[in-house]
Amino acid sequence: MKNIKTYIWAILGFFLLFFSSPIFAESNSGGNTAEAIIEVIVAVTVFFVAFILWLALVYSEKNDFEGKTFLQPFKNFMQAINKSIPIEEENKILLDHDYDGIKELNNKIPPWYNAIFVGTVIFAVVYMINYHVIGSGNVQEDEYAEEVRLAAVQQKLLSESGKLIDESTVKFVDDPAALANGKEIFIKHCAACHGLKGEGLVGPNFADDYWIHGNTAKDIFKTIKYGVVAKGMPTWSSQLSPNDMQDVGSYIITLRGTNPPNQKAPQGKLYKYDENAQKGAEDKGKKKNI
Ligand code: HEC
Structure with missing residues (x-):
């Protein structure tokens, strides 16, 4: 049973990773919006299918009428990201000073907070390599240049189609x-x-x-x-x-x-x-x- 659970979590994680790229990727000009939307829909569907499978698994295992088995992973998750000390053990981390009855606990920085910090550092490295070293992403300047190029093409098409011709742009055509x-x-x-x-x-x-x-x-x-x-x-x-x-x-x-x-x-x-x-x-x- 445990193996199946791991298996389902792995599939879930894989799909989330795989499909989250178009969700978070900045739409690169010319990118296909319809394709991105379809990928998001597929990702959401896969997520729900996996979720329902997992529910079925949990409920087939035992009669979880109070939802304990059901909630356990969330509790584990919260505990993992907060690493908070239970109230009963608070005196272990109580600092010895006391200001007019105000006491201080020596709580650790919660892991979720550190994870954000480490995440930004990793993101910065990936971003720098992607945008400035390999150059596979468009930095703002490239995006601007691309927009200007597209606008010029559009203007050319418009002027060739004659839509831009008026009394201020008209000229003698020698053709x-x-x-x-x-x-x-x-x-x-x-x-x-x-x-x-x-x-x-x-x-x-x-x-x-x-x-x-x-x-x-x-x-x-x-x-x-x-x-x-x-x-x-x-x-x-x-x-x-x-x-x-x-x-x-x-x-x-x-x-x-x-x-x-x-x-x-x-x-x-x-x-x-x-x-x-x-x-x-x-x-x-x-x-x-x-
Ligand atoms: C129903 C008759 C009529 C038709 C059809 C007509 N015009 Fe005229 N056009 C005139 C008249 C009358 C004048 C002089 C206007 C004035 O005295 O200010 C004129 C003046 C002009 C002028 C200015 C001439 C100047 O000396 O400044 C141009 C250019 C001109 N027409 C081009 C055209 C073009 C191009 C067409 C066809 C797409 C056309 N016209 C069709 C009657 C006509």
Whole structure:
């Protein structure tokens, strides 16, 4: 019988050790939470199964109606961690001084207290070897660097998907696919008012250097996004994605100087052509490092 008990305790201890690692391990980024939860559930289940087995064992052994056998291991455990002296033997550790009737017992430091102290020392050694010598754990600095790296990847994905494009980040895109997309959108949505070649109809001509609302990629994006509703230029933000608005705005910029037939008379202000300002070349370098 004794052997079986030892056996059950051993299994219990093993499972607790084995499964406690994911409970106490800091979730390393990218760690699988679902897996950790399953391990915890398995550990708890194993614990309860072992507990029930042990109960069955205790009760099959003798008629433990007062629960003495049942409680004995807990009592032993408490005694082991406290090593307290029973009240009857207190006079053995009574110190000989007496201050106004206040006496002092020379109690030992309880083992649980020492165990915590020794435990922290052992933990520190293991921690140092793990994090600073082998380097298998991520120290705070590495964790930070990893987070920054992930954020950069995320930002890159977002900016590639066009979600980050607005009037402050928009730029001229010099990419044939984007410009072809811009042209398609232009013909579908804009040509009715701005002419098939951007020569201008109801809306202004895009081939000249005259602009009512500004000629930079940012100005043009803003006009497209918010429209000039009072003057008949619709708002496009609800119909076109930021990416599409950037593409069609870039396409418009490429129409400059194409000199299409039947051009509408200039409207707005004459802008001195400045490629850098219009195509936003000066922020290209800045944007690259995201
Ligand atoms: C219903 C007609 C209409 C449609 C469709 C239209 N526009 Fe316009 N657009 C106008 C008018 C009118 C103006 C001039 C607004 C003003 O006078 O302030 C204008 C102005 C503009 C301007 C500013 C020009 C400047 O001189 O500052 C841009 C850029 C522009 N449109 C782009 C587009 C794009 C891109 C589309 C298609 C996605 C489009 N428009 C579709 C009527 C239209």
